[in-house]
Amino acid sequence: MLFDLKKQEHINTLLAKAGHKIDKNSGSVIPSIHPSTTYARDEDYNLISEYLYTRLDNQNYTEVELLCAKLDNGADALVFSSGMAAIAAVLETLNVGDHLVAPNVMYYAAQDWMRYISNKHGIGLTLFDVTDEEGISQAIIPGKTKLVWIESPVNPTWDVIDIQRAAEFAHSAEAILCVDCTVVSPITTKALDLGADIVFHSASKYYNGHSDVIAGILVTKEINERWEEIKYIRTHAGGVLGPFEAWLLLRGMRTLSIRFERVSQNALKIAQHFEYHSKVEKVLYPGLKSHSHHLIAARQMTNGFGGMLSILVKGGSEEALRVVKKLKHFVPATSLGGVESLVEHRASVESEKSTVPKNLLRFSVGIEDVNDLINDLDQALNKI
């Protein structure tokens, strides 16, 4: 037992105590970093511990994985060198001739990778319209679809896909459902409890929370052949996280619940404040009652609507970029989920294939004082 936590402990306690155990030799209350790449054997040539070689496993990975499995009520978890490495490992389990279903709006690089493997390895790919309630069921081909991949809410329009319904559709066709929960985290959505088979988090975002670690997490509902294959892929393709990064990630995770609570409060206040602003065409945030998927969001996001929102500025690309240039507290940078607020003009970042509206600004709301953020956005909008 790496840390003594009972299953019934609240998620806040699980996180705050993550990895804390008193080291018998030094009295240290935080875990050590285990940089050793290799592990010795005893006089009978048996391994001294459960570890053999760090590309396979390492105590710092185990500490993160135990916690992640508990947070999502999963059977097991795996930490990867990036979110994309974790996504690629899941996609790698598809065989030639299999069919994959994904949303038309989702994290851009993951969709791009799906297109790449679809073309290269003869895997069918259907992208369904997230605004069409029947889109997902119509995209699934019973007997051929093996994997349904969703995000909820989707990035960067924050339309909400009903996870429970998606799981029912996937399972009725004997496919599995994998949910990218990067922007919600298990603080507010536990996708496995809603029927998903695998949950994915880019731990580079809210899990770590300090914009200084790139990492990915997969959590499985059950240990089965596919999960064993994913483990094999991680070990053999080598997409493991370094022990130091795993240690940093665990440190960041200890404050996940309070960070997520604060960003959810801040984002909701910002969304409400700017909903009817004269320079704003629309605020996209699932916590707003006016959001077309608010009812699904309220059911599925049980502890806050998260820190991500988008604003459609009146005008086009030029007006949106002018706002970005006037902002002082929102850092103009990609990514999300850190303690600092970020703003991004997605259309400039994605390629010409992007369907993101040119007047859309995506905000990752941080933990700063919300009045400073509101005043900043107000002054920037009023200058266009």
Ligand SMILES: Cc1ncc(COP(=O)(O)O)c(C=O)c1O
């Ligand atoms: C929703 C979502 N999924 C997956 C990823 C990929 O994760 P990583 O950057 O850790 O590889 C990102 C990164 O921005 C993301 O925002």
